Amino acid sequence: MRNTRPYSDTKYALKYIRADSDAMKNLIRDLLNSILEEEACEQAGAMHYERAEGRRARRNGYKSRGLVTRYGKVELEKPQLREVPFETCLFDRYSRAEKAVVNVISESYLQGVSTRKMRKVLQTLGVEVSKSSVSRISEELDDDVRHFLARPLGGTPYLFVDATYIKVRDNGMYVSKPVFIAMGVNQDGYKEILDSRIMDREDEDWWTVFFDDLKKRGLTGIKMVISDGHKGIKKAVEQCFLGASWQLCHVHFRRSVIKTVPAKQRGEINQLLKDHIESPNLLANLAEDLEARGLDKASSLIDKNLPCLYNYLAFPPHQWIKLRTTNTLENVNSLIKRRTRPIGAFPSNQSALRVIVNILMDVNEEYAVDKKHIDLERND
Numbered sequence: 001m002r003n004t005r006p007y008s009d010t011k012y013a014l015k016y017i018r019a020d021s022d023a024m025k026n027l028i029r030d031l032l033n034s035i036l037e038e039e040a041c042e043q044a045g046a047m048h049y050e051r052a053e054g055r056r057a058r059r060n061g062y063k064s065r066g067l068v069t070r071y072g073k074v075e076l077e078k079p080q081l082r083e084v085p086f087e088t089c090l091f092d093r094y095s096r097a098e099k100a101v102v103n104v105i106s107e108s109y110l111q112g113v114s115t116r117k118m119r120k121v122l123q124t125l126g127v128e129v130s131k132s133s134v135s136r137i138s139e140e141l142d143d144d145v146r147h148f149l150a151r152p153l154g155g156t157p158y159l160f161v162d163a164t165y166i167k168v169r170d171n172g173m174y175v176s177k178p179v180f181i182a183m184g185v186n187q188d189g190y191k192e193i194l195d196s197r198i199m200d201r202e203d204e205d206w207w208t209v210f211f212d213d214l215k216k217r218g219l220t221g222i223k224m225v226i227s228d229g230h231k232g233i234k235k236a237v238e239q240c241f242l243g244a245s246w247q248l249c250h251v252h253f254r255r256s257v258i259k260t261v262p263a264k265q266r267g268e269i270n271q272l273l274k275d276h277i278e279s280p281n282l283l284a285n286l287a288e289d290l291e292a293r294g295l296d297k298a299s300s301l302i303d304k305n306l307p308c309l310y311n312y313l314a315f316p317p318h319q320w321i322k323l324r325t326t327n328t329l330e331n332v333n334s335l336i337k338r339r340t341r342p343i344g345a346f347p348s349n350q351s352a353l354r355v356i357v358n359i360l361m362d363v364n365e366e367y368a369v370d371k372k373h374i375d376l377e378r379n380d
Helices: 008-016 023-044 090-110 116-124 131-150 204-216 231-240 250-259 263-276 280-292 296-309 317-323 327-340 349-369
Strands: 059-069 072-081 158-170 173-185 191-198 224-227 245-248
Touching: 023 072, 023 327, 131 191, 131 349, 158 191, 158 327, 158 349, 173 204, 173 327, 173 349, 191 204, 191 349, 204 231, 224 231, 231 245, 245 250, 245 296, 250 263, 250 296, 263 280, 280 296, 327 349
Parallel strands: 158 224, 224 245
Antiparallel strands: 059 072, 158 173, 173 191
16 A cells, blocks of 8 residues: 655755645756856855955846746746856756656656645656656666766775765665765866765775776876765775875865864864864874873864875865865765755665766766866976
8 A cells, every 4th residue: 555644855845846836946946046056156255244354256136037938937047156257057948857856756646755735746747757758768867877986987096985975765764874976186187076875884895896896997097086085985085096195175174073062162172273283293283282181082083184185285275275175076966965855765776876966966066067177287
């Protein structure tokens, strides 16, 4: 008997999908506006109203932009920037991700993880909810996913890796699973999404499998791998990329240290870390000061990670700012979270990969036309 009881993880979907003719338009509008906002923040170099030294442009309001979809016209809010024109390829290719989202919602219903109300909504919108239609659309989307994840790779001096977590239905239960994502800087200095896989666990063995798959596809020339402080990543890098160094992300490092500090002191210690992290000597001195103040855990954590914080200094100075954090990949993870939030939990690993990789394919297309992430020809 099909289970029609609503799961807590479908609340996000039900928030956007209501039993009226505008339900899917609202879903598409919210998803695409989130993407536009993320693009604007990245191009401006700062969040909305954020005061940041790296800001490249100021915001200049929004301009309405109509977009005709199969569910009717959707009014979007296109951000405007003062110093530079806001650019997006979203309007030319939004339908790919939209198609994947609609497909997963339909698949969820067929597997009994949604409600009868959702079926009525989908039928009202003219979306065919049948095993044959879902299977056909899934096959079309999966062909693109397989091609993207199997394409040959080449020389990649710098590799950024991270994991984000999603909920997937597995043997009748919802479980949290890690999504591994690899982004590289290729020999021409451009960013490139290399791979993404859904794994059962995040440990050394699974990261080793992930890295080995990258090498089988032709990944070579790795000089440094940048990631958070996960022990499994570090050990897998040592095993899979002999001769390459491992760089601990400065942002993740600061977060780890701050967690060991009493809440009332976190703001002060965070600022001290920012002021001292540019130099290994300064950071070592800070560790001594923290120990004298009785913050032994924070001091020990700094001493323990000092050898992994400054490998980027072996490369030309103009590259340093791009090599000491995983901020770019963190932005990609945030985009995935925002665009998959209406789905809630995925009915299967493959359905999750189908949506996530389509998002990553869009990101990769942006990278291809973006400016160089690192100028590898400069030696100063």
